[in-house]
Amino acid sequence: FSIKRPRVLVVCSVVLLVLLALAVGLYFGLRPTLDGDTGLNPRNPTSPLPPSDSPMGVFWDASVATNGYPCAIIGRDILMKNGSATEAAIAALFCEGVACPQSMGLGGGFFMTIYKRATGKVYTLDSREVAPAAATEDMFHGDSNLSQRGGLAVAVPSELKGYQALFDHPELRSGNVDWRDLIEPTIKLCEEGLEVTPYLANVLQSQEESIKNRKTLGDILINNATQKVWQLGDKIRRPQLAKTLRIIISEGAEALYNGSLTRDFVKDIRDLGGIITEEDMANYSVKWSDPVSAQLRGNLTLHTMPLPGSGDVLVFMLNILNTFVPAHTDVLTYHRITESMKYAYGRRTELGDTNFVHNIGDVSPPLVSSFFATTFGGIGYSLNIIGDGSLPLVLSRSTTTSGEICCNLSIISDICYDENIVAVQWKLWLYPNSQLHTPSTLRRSLDSCIGNHVIKCRSVQMPSANAPFTYP
Template sequence: MKRRTIFSLVITVIVVVILLAVATLAWAGNIPSEGSTAATQRSGAVVANGAECAEIGARILRLNGSAADAAIATLFCEGVTCPQSMGLGGGFLLTIYDHQNRTVETLNARETAPAASERSMLSAAKARGDDTRGLTVAVPGELKGYWELHQRYGKLEWATLVQPTVELCERGHLVTPYLSRILQRVEQQLYAEPSMREVFINPATNRTWQEGDTIKRMRLAESLRIVAKEGVDTLYSRNGTLLRMLMKDLKAFGSIIKEEDFLNYRPRWEAPDTVELKSGVEVHSITIPGSGTIQNFMLRVLDGYEDMAPKDPLTWHRIVESMKFAYGLRTRIGDPVYTPEARGVIQNLTDPQFASYVREQLIDDEQTHNDFAYYGAKFADVEDKGTAHVCVLAPNGDAVSATSTINYLLGAKIRSQSTGIILNDEMDDFSTPGTVNTYGLPASPANFITPQKIPLSSMTPTIVTDANGTVRMVLGGAGGSRITSATAVMIFRHFVFGDDLNAIMSEKRLHHQLAPMWLDYEAGFDQSILDGLTKKGHQVKEKDLMLDLRRPPESCRMAR
């Protein structure tokens, strides 16, 4: 028995999105790439959460827009049709691939802690019984990130990317079954808050809008017109039109965000975390404080095995153990710019030798362990909440994978009535000093609030390329902490085992995030594998993991 501690030392292009709700694929049709003939045409694709937004992205590709252009236009739209998950009041993580130059970059435009923030401010305010909604708002980075992306990779005029969503706001968007359920879940909170009531409560019924209803966002349409005309300066420069309006509302809600927080906001362009698998593909994803590095650590561990069979319980034991080590180490990390002490752990996560050490010395093929410390967990993890994901593949072979968030359902559940922007509650994703979770683990200092710091996130916008530089997969997801395990297993099964994606997506799934110390499985998961895992000491628990995976062309909407 190995008892040590973790610290003793487009052939076919697949565009995938892992979502709580159903993803919609819009094909842009056969679009000639620059300088190509009809014989060398490629198809572009856009995957989004709804038909309206996927169509907007596809339309941008048909106008010969870049992958970045299509992603920006789609994200603007998603901020309207998926208000529960994202919008201009939030932030995003993105991975982009430049096919011609064979380069990958990531863009971190996540929300940051205000300059006036203090690590214990939320717990102190709650102890006083204060309304903390305004305090939970972090400095939004969404619009600044779009602008940075467009400046570097855009082709079409900025206003062209904004205008379709202006029109959507004015004519209204349909309430999906998923959005309807979300609104019903938080109906009392929406009704009690005037800024949210005027958008999400039907005045004729005094209830939330229902499936099939249409929601118009007239105030947001006016703000987007200003964004189209003035660009990023409207929100991130002194005396910007939208900044002046938004600051008044933030102050009224009790936020500590100041004008200087917007003026000093800078998205981060960074190199990706890349792992090359034995099959020859390279997996490119976002670094910490995103979780692409956590995803790729799991792949580094699993790819080193030589004796793995898809239906063997031992294989799934190893997969689950890789999850437990990944999530255990995650409790020790935070934004490396503001958490120097976390850099050593991050270095280990990206080190192939450390992955080999975990695989060969720590993962026990005979049994699992129920000791948090064995897997490196010294602190409690904060579970982040909802997101929305967009995938784009352009006809020239470029690709974008982007995940955006305002954190919990409808963020802080407050809305700037002057601008129409729904505000995030991202400060709740930081750890709180002095707290201990139900498993006896204290809060992680690496994720404590620090001015301008970005909270830890489970988002994993990922692009997979082959040895020829062809995009083989674009993927990401929504669903909080389950994103990371779901994307890692999908990549591993497809590119290591060669499993068909339809089979992967139709089969039930497993998830283990270490705390709680049990293995979640979906009803219908292979019982022989579960029996084998139970024999190795895993505590299993049936749970609806609520992840829906879609790929073209089985469940898609055609846009030509």
């Protein structure tokens, strides 16, 4: 047979183009993310990223935004039963502890801000963990790992106590759902299993060796069939947690703090080297406070979390920017935003927990005043100092700093049909926190309470050499 020469050239050209396209696709598809970094800890991109593939939701009656895939649906279902925005948030948070075990659980804590439109009232709840009463400044003997991993790193959990306080608040309850309704959907997830998401799979892979070295954590995060951490798409079942949640339905939060779960829970932690006592559990209480507020452009009012949260810092930033940032966006505008943040974070290290540090009042009220911001911290500098250059180093770095400020925040929020709004924030320090698992699924670290050395503390938000070094 014979083939004409032009036809041979066409066929060869097509084959070469296909091979070239395949090679390019394999190169860009299989190469490590950003010069060898993993997806969990990527470097800052040097070119614009593509738009997110997450669809934008448009809702008429209510909305719930969560991290765990099924948790928004659980929150929505509570709203459909005419539950309140607060009750929907509680149900979603129970779910988050199962859907996002790397981030939170019954051993954690949170801040919550609630807006009730009918009355115009804003509530803030501090339900963060606290240090055990036996905690001392030198209990880690200079070993920072002990403040991050193991029994000694465990703080008194506050998550469940906060849920109960929210549900029991007479102004935030709907009267249309029971405590059981908020927990049973999560029990179902525990029993039927929940698929490992891409993010969780990435976290487990990055921490595999550490997980294998801790049997209590490996019991739930290692697949016995493969002796590896659970992979993307695997289903994790939590039958023991389901049993614990059924007890919590029956006894309420007191099951963990002064009930049938307390003794075994404390024993588990102490067997792992912790210092928590039954008295620590019984003595824990949450704190309700007034919000930190600010009037912004466009007839907007900001309401946010007071100390030991970072609402004061946020208000200070926005008050500075509120004065001079133009409506349009350009490089200079972003520069000024960045410089304002640098200065505000310098002042952040002077703050702490007002429950335990009594001189914070000298710093906090001025920090949230618009006059203080517009005179640039009351130190004689006008806002023009930000200008086109960089802020003087002395202004952007506080002399009280005594530790690396490092944390990631996770948030869920919901807006109800009656326009009530709930925003919940918890702090992600390490994966997966203290790397412990007990029958009550505790997992939380004292690392948020330390600077360069260990200090006695109560759920401090930022490290410092001064104010945040507080006591149990």
